[in-house]
Amino acid sequence: xxxxxxxxxxxxxxxxxxxxxxxxxxxxxxxxxxxxxxxxxxxxxxxxxxxxxxxxxxxxxxxxxxxxxxxxxxxxxxxxxxxxxxxxxxxxxxxxxxxxxxxxxxxxxxxxxxxxxxxxxxxxxxxxxxxxxxxxxxxxxxxxxxxxxxxxxxxxxxxxxxxxxxxxxxxxxxxxxxxxxxxxxxxxxx
Numbered sequence: 001x002x003x004x005x006x007x008x009x010x011x012x013x014x015x016x017x018x019x020x021x022x023x024x025x026x027x028x029x030x031x032x033x034x035x036x037x038x039x040x041x042x043x044x045x046x047x048x049x050x051x052x053x054x055x056x057x058x059x060x061x062x063x064x065x066x067x068x069x070x071x072x073x074x075x076x077x078x079x080x081x082x083x084x085x086x087x088x089x090x091x092x093x094x095x096x097x098x099x100x101x102x103x104x105x106x107x108x109x110x111x112x113x114x115x116x117x118x119x120x121x122x123x124x125x126x127x128x129x130x131x132x133x134x135x136x137x138x139x140x141x142x143x144x145x146x147x148x149x150x151x152x153x154x155x156x157x158x159x160x161x162x163x164x165x166x167x168x169x170x171x172x173x174x175x176x177x178x179x180x181x182x183x184x185x186x187x188x189x190x
Contacts, residue, residue, distance in 0.1 A: 001179055003053045004050070004053040004148065005053075006113075008049065008053065009067070011046075012046055012049055013048065013067045015045060015046060016040065016067055016071075017071055020068070020071055025072075025075075026144070026145040030108075031055070037064055040063055041060050041063065046063070047059050047063070050062060055065070063131035066158035070190050076102060076114075077102055078114060079102075079104060080095055081114075081174055082112055082114035082174070083112070084131040085142045085174040086139060086142060086172050088106070088109060088112065088139065088140075088144055089111055092106045092108070092109065093107040093108075094105065094106055094107075095132075097131060098113070098126070100121045101113055101119060103126060105130065105134060106139060110126075110131060110138050110139040110169070111130045111137070111138045111139060112138075112140055112142070113126050113138075113141045113142075114141060114142035114143070114144060115144060116143070116146070117143040117145065117146065117149065117173070118146075118160045119145060120162075121162075123141050124141060124162055124168060127166070127171055128168070137167070138166070138168045139164065139169050139170070140168060140171065140172060141172070142171075142172045142174050143172070144169065144173065150173065159171065161182050
């Protein structure tokens with residue numbers, strides 16, 4: 001891959017990420033993603049560009065492992081969606097930042113944590129531990145797609161009950177396609 005100029009890599013990756021955003025990549029199934037990779041390999045603006053710098057058999061793994069693997073991490077680490085989901089202004093003072101799971105301590109609001117919905121136990125406990133250690137409140141947690149295990153109010157109930165017991169101010173299920181209404185005083189669906 002040494003022959004691929006950085007500028008070309010960056011341009012192709014940006015193009016891929018824009019397309020992945022439009023496709024709502026996190027919500028695609030494994031089969032849908034596999035089909036999309038095949039389309040990208042044959043795309044003149046993606047696969048053909050890469051094939052000019054590497055063996056054509058390496059294009060698919062390169063797209064998947066090098067260009068798209070960082071996509072999920074970058075999208076999950078972005079603070080914008082969690083603050084928007086909890087209706088917290090983005091211009092507040094952030095006192096501390098956390099990783100694994102992602103989170104922030106906001107000066108006058110408390111702790112906010114977020115991550116993939118499948119990791120809800122880790123996210124709720126991290127929020128509790130961080131707030132406890134700092135002697136502050138928990139402004140909320142945001143659970144990101146895929147939400148396939150949590151598409152009904154009943155499936156979300158166990159998560160929301162645990163959040164209430166831990167004193168978490170709000171649980172936002174962040175899915176742009178989610179049509180569930182606000183569920184209780186401690187939860188929001190955005």
